[in-house]
Amino acid sequence: xxxxxxxxxxxxxxxxxxxxxxxxxxxxxxxxxxxxxxxxxxxxxxxxxxxxxxxxxxxxxxxxxxxxxxxxxxxxxxxxxxxxxxxxxxxxxxxxxxxxxxxxxxxxxxxxxxxxxxxxxxxxxxxxxxxxxxxxxxxxxxxxxxxxxxxxxxxxxxxxxxxxxxxxxxxxxxxxxxxxxxxxxxxxxxxxxxxxxxxxxxxxxxxxxxxxxxxxxxxxxxxxxxxxxxxxxxxxxxxxxxxxxxxxxxxxxxxxxxxxxxxxxxxxxxxxxxxxxxxxxxxxxxxxxxxxxxxxxxxxxxxxxxxxxxxxxxxxxxxxxxxxxxxxxxxxxxx
Amino acid sequence: xxxxxxxxxxxxxxxxxxxxxxxxxxxxxxxxxxxxxxxxxxxxxxxxxxxxxxxxxxxxxxxxxxxxxxxxxxxxxxxxxxxxxxxxxxxxxxxxxxxxxxxxxxxxxxxxxxxxxxxxxxxxxxxxxxxxxxxxxxxxxxxxxxxxxxxxxxxxxxxxxxxxxxxxxxxxxxxxxxxxxxxxxxxxxxxxxxxxxxxxxxxxxxxxxxxxxxxxxxxxxxxxxxxxx
Numbered sequence: 001x002x003x004x005x006x007x008x009x010x011x012x013x014x015x016x017x018x019x020x021x022x023x024x025x026x027x028x029x030x031x032x033x034x035x036x037x038x039x040x041x042x043x044x045x046x047x048x049x050x051x052x053x054x055x056x057x058x059x060x061x062x063x064x065x066x067x068x069x070x071x072x073x074x075x076x077x078x079x080x081x082x083x084x085x086x087x088x089x090x091x092x093x094x095x096x097x098x099x100x101x102x103x104x105x106x107x108x109x110x111x112x113x114x115x116x117x118x119x120x121x122x123x124x125x126x127x128x129x130x131x132x133x134x135x136x137x138x139x140x141x142x143x144x145x146x147x148x149x150x151x152x153x154x155x156x157x158x159x160x161x162x163x164x165x166x167x168x169x170x171x172x173x174x175x176x177x178x179x180x181x182x183x184x185x186x187x188x189x190x191x192x193x194x195x196x197x198x199x200x201x202x203x204x205x206x207x208x209x210x211x212x213x214x215x216x217x218x219x220x221x222x223x224x225x226x227x228x229x230x231x232x233x234x235x236x237x238x239x240x241x242x243x244x245x246x247x248x249x250x251x252x253x254x255x256x257x258x259x260x261x262x263x264x265x266x267x268x269x270x271x272x273x274x275x276x277x278x279x280x281x282x283x284x285x286x287x288x289x290x291x292x293x294x295x296x297x298x299x300x301x302x303x304x305x306x307x308x309x310x311x312x313x314x315x316x317x318x319x320x321x322x323x324x325x326x327x328x329x330x331x332x333x334x335x
Numbered sequence: 336x337x338x339x340x341x342x343x344x345x346x347x348x349x350x351x352x353x354x355x356x357x358x359x360x361x362x363x364x365x366x367x368x369x370x371x372x373x374x375x376x377x378x379x380x381x382x383x384x385x386x387x388x389x390x391x392x393x394x395x396x397x398x399x400x401x402x403x404x405x406x407x408x409x410x411x412x413x414x415x416x417x418x419x420x421x422x423x424x425x426x427x428x429x430x431x432x433x434x435x436x437x438x439x440x441x442x443x444x445x446x447x448x449x450x451x452x453x454x455x456x457x458x459x460x461x462x463x464x465x466x467x468x469x470x471x472x473x474x475x476x477x478x479x480x481x482x483x484x485x486x487x488x489x490x491x492x493x494x495x496x497x498x499x500x501x502x503x504x505x506x507x508x509x510x511x512x513x514x515x516x517x518x519x520x521x522x523x524x525x526x527x528x529x530x531x532x533x534x535x536x537x538x539x540x541x542x543x544x545x546x547x548x549x550x551x552x553x554x555x556x557x558x559x560x561x562x563x564x
Contacts, residue, residue, distance in 0.1 A: 044403065044555040051407050055414035055544035062418070069419065085404050089411045091370065096415030099374050100388055324374035 001073045001317055004097075005309025006058070008050045008090030009082025009110045010137070011041045014305030015057050017067065018313050023120055025065050026306040028299070029053050036176045040166075047085030054093050069101045074321070076312020079107025080329030081137075087328040095326045104321035106312055111138060111334045112150070113307035114269040117296035120310055125265045125294045130257050132250065132282075135270030136162035136179070139208050139250075141257045142335060144267070147314045150335040153257050154206025161246055162272045164210035168217045168242050172235050182239045183275050189240025190233075194220055196245035201252045206260075208253060210246065217242050247278050251285055264291030274301040337391045338536065339377070339416075340529035343369040343409040344401035344429040345450070345497065350376040351525035352384050352391075353533060358526040359384055369408050388420050393541055395532025397523055398426035399550040400458040400476060401450060406549040414544045423541025425532035428550070430496075434462035434470040435527035437495045437518060445491055446470065447514075449498025449506060452478050457498035457506075458552060459484050469534055478552040481505040487513060495521045 002024070007014035011034075016026035031049050035041045062068070077094035080087055091107065098105035115131040118124060130153070131142045139156035159167065162179055169178020174185065196216050199209045217238050224234055254266055266286055272278065273295055286293040300306055338353040348369045349362040361376040381387055396413040399406035406429070417424050434446035444464040449457040459477050462470040477485070481502035490513040499506060500519035507514065535541060 042555060047403070047407060048549075048551075048555070051410055051414075052545075052548060054411070055418055055547070059418050059544060085407065088370070088404060089407055092373075092408045092411035093415040093418075095370075095374060096412040097419050098415075099377065100416045100419030324378055325371040326374070327370055 001313060002071060003309045003313040003316060004072050004075045005305045005312050006054065006077040006090045006094045007113070007303050007305045007308045008054060008086050009078045009080070010086060010303060011035055011046050012303040013050050013053045013057060014303055014308070015054070015061055016305035016309040017061070017065065018306065018309035023306050025061055026304060027057055027061055028304050029057060032177060039170060039176050043083045043085055046083055047089060050086050050089040054089060058093070058097070072101065072103055074103055074312065074316035075105040076108050076308050076316065077105070078110045078113065078308050079327070080110065080332035082110055082330060084328060084330040087330060091326055091328050099324065104316055106315050106320055106322055107326065107328070108308050108311045108315070109332060109334050111140070113311045115142060115144060115267060116311050116314070117269045117300045117307040118267045118294040120296060120300060120306060121294070123294070125267055125292070128263060129265035129267050130254070130261060130263050131267045131269065132254055133270045134161045134250065134268065134272035136160055136166060138270060139210070141206050141253060143261055143263070152335040154208065154253060156208040156210060158209050158211040159214065161208070161210055161250065162270070164214050164246065165272065167214045171214070171218050172221060172238065179272070183243060183277070185236050186239040186243040189236035189238070191240055191244060193237040194241035196241045198245055198249045198252065201249055206253050206257055208249065213242055213245055243277065247281050250278065251281055254282065255285060255289070258289065258291065264289065265294065266291065267294045269296055269301065271302045274298050336393070336533065336537070337386065338393050338395055338529045338533050339391050340395035340525045340532050341373065341377070341409050341412060342397040342429070342432065342523045342525045342528050343373060343405045344397045344399060344523050345405060347522040348372045348376065349523070349525035350380055351529045352380050352386070353526065353529035354384065358529060360524060360526040362524060364522070369405065373408070373412060388416070391422060393423045393425060393532065393536040395425045395427050395528045396547070397429040397432050397528050398548070399429050400452070400478065400552040401429045403549070403551060410547060410549045414547050417544050417547065423536055424543070424547040425535035425541050426547055427528045427531045427535070428460070428472065428476060429523055430458060430460040430476055431462055431470050431472055431531055432523045432527045433495050433521060434460070435531055436521060436524050437493050438464055438468065438470055439527060441493060441516065441518065443493035445489070445493065446495050447487070447492045447510070448495045449502070451497040451501040452553065455480060457481055457484070457502060459498070461485070461487050469531060476552060482509065484509055486510065489513070491515050493518060
């Protein structure tokens with residue numbers, strides 16, 4: 001079975017083809033530059049750009065790989081969660097293409113796409129596993145028993161980890177999106193200068209809270225500034241303390257989730273999973289627990305069509321498909 | 336020549352098949368539920384006409400102005416079909432389509448179209464019928480406050496569209512004496528989009544997917560801070 005997948009839930013336009021042999025093609029166009037001046041994604045601008053980019057990208061991908069109607073067995077698109085206007089572009093395009101081709105189609109949960117993304121790699125996890133989904137929109141721990149069997153173990157009660165990264169970067173005056181920039185700056189930071197709290201780790205449970213860290217960073221930034229202070233180093237030291245706190249907190253909760261479920265496989269996905277220090281820390285922890293950690297390749301950490309094509313491939317294989325009426329779900333709990 | 340056309344600009348959803356001079360149309364008032372009706376309508380249309388997409392020669396869609404989300408649904412849907420079957424696309428003004436509907440239903444040959452654009456504004460166009468019975472846009476479409484609509488020189492106009500419901504008094508006072516009749520409840524119909532699309536396609540002016548885009552008239556709410564500072 002060969003599936004065309006489309007992702008348009010936020011500020012990346014993604015399209016991909018997955019079949020029984022693996023990932024055949026995948027293209028992502030990122031709108032980052034469009035939103036940079038605003039310091040965040042502007043939903044209307046995102047929607048306008050998706051409708052400009054998606055169809056030409058799709059046509060080009062099909063032409064490049066000599067794919068026509070008879071080569072595709074089904075189509076998948078991100079139905080939610082995400083920005084309503086952006087989701088609608090991908091849904092309307094994909095569903096109409098499927099209708100015109102007389103092929104089955106299915107709407108995919110964006111986070112299901114992310115948590116299955118590591119299975120696109122040669123070394124992929126067996127079920128069951130624990131998934132840590134960390135992005136600008138989500139921080140969730142999910143127990144994955146099989147495709148479609150997801151249990152939410154914990155999630156952020158306020159800011160997502162990626163959101164906290166971006167907001168902290170913004171208050172330190174870094175560019176947009178600031179998360180990766182903050183992580184770069186943290187590399188030259190002194191790990192011993194500041195000690196940030198590890199929120200919600202002193203109590204049982206698997207929920208997260210990251211908004212306090214942002215405030216802690218702001219307070220530190222304000223109180224430590226003086227005429228003689230080396231501001232660049234101060235920023236780097238705050239970035240380091242912030243990143244250490246986020247990583248530590250994620251590790252503590254992951255360890256708890258693994259112990260609680262007697263599981264030894266951890267999958268990490270979502271934009272923040274591209275963070276190298278986080279990857280190394282997670283891998284070390286799983287090694288120490290005689291377990292194994294799995295990640296998607298870096299370009300499949302952020303939003304992409306490959307993970308949607310892959311999730312769609314799983315669901316369409318079971319014979320699932322939608323009626324001609326379609327819908328999006330901007331708010332849609334996974335589990 | 337067979338043309339398949341759709342409209343999801345406002346509160347209605349419609350799809351039509353124009354075959355020669357014959358039209359088949361499915362139309363429903365369905366605020367915010369376009370995605371539930373659009374493909375079933377298209378499917379039913381082709382089945383009723385006992386035809387298939389391979390026999391269709393071109394596509395038309397109402398490109399706006401109107402609800403941003405609405406015009407994007409039509410645009411993305413037509414793009415999806417066009418990628419599948421490689422057909423030329425005629426993007427048609429939603430204001431012109433409304434005027435064409437007024438010509439069909441009320442024999443209007445002059446139409447002042449006003450769509451409620453929210454934020455105390457209207458999308459506005461003055462349309463005139465040509466010798467082939469098709470509405471044309473001699474001037475430009477604009478988005479403006481009802482007090483600021485351009486006043487036409489001549490009289491005998493039909494006022495069409497939701498803007499006439501929302502801002503009827505202001506518009507009428509501006510156009511004192513120039514109006515013949517007002518139809519504030521008139522909706523866009525895909526059959527009128529199809530008729531207008533046909534002339535575009537016959538003229539060889541159909542476009543491919545990258546040009547089958549919405550027309551918003553209004554810029555995004557957020558102004559670019561780097562330009563405004």
